[in-house]
């Protein structure tokens with residue numbers, strides 16, 4: 001039977017799946033992330049050039065490499081995204097483009113933006129953010145979406161993943177206390193959005 005897309009759920013929405021990682025796994029992810037050398041996060045301008053703009057994005061990041069120590073992280077995230085995609089977006093996905101370990105200290109934030117193109121980012125389909133800090137360890141740092149007059153927020157549960165289309169406008173509000181750690185990344189397709 002051919003599926004009827006008119007029965008699919010609203011696509012311009014995020015999805016939070018609780019506890020894809022256990023608290024012990026979140027600790028391990030944080031340990032691996034902190035071992036990498038964190039550098040100040042850049043912003044990609046529309047001409048594809050990466051620049052430091054701390055008023056727009058104030059965070060430190062380290063790219064997570066997929067190797068025998070981290071493969072389970074990539075596998076778990078990809079499986080969760082594929083499940084959510086099959087229920088809501090039905091995009092053609094190929095693989096994880098990139099995972100970054102992000103650290104938001106006091107005042108850390110990222111203003112409204114999208115994760116799509118140009119250049120090598122043109123085939124991004126879905127973005128994700130995994131919460132590896134317990135919500136009791138920081139204040140602020142809310143991941144929020146712009147949806148018309150609504151500003152829905154991602155779940156903050158330890159080990160949860162929030163998945164959303166890379167074209168959705170989103171931001172991270174300033175951290176007011178403590179530190180927020182997250183694993184953020186993108187799933188790309190073979191071609192631009194379809």
Ligand SMILES: O=C(O)CCC(=O)C(=O)O
Pocket residue numbers: 102110115129130143170171172182184
């Ligand atoms: O920290 C997050 O949860 C999201 C980060 C983000 O929006 C990005 O890196 O594009």
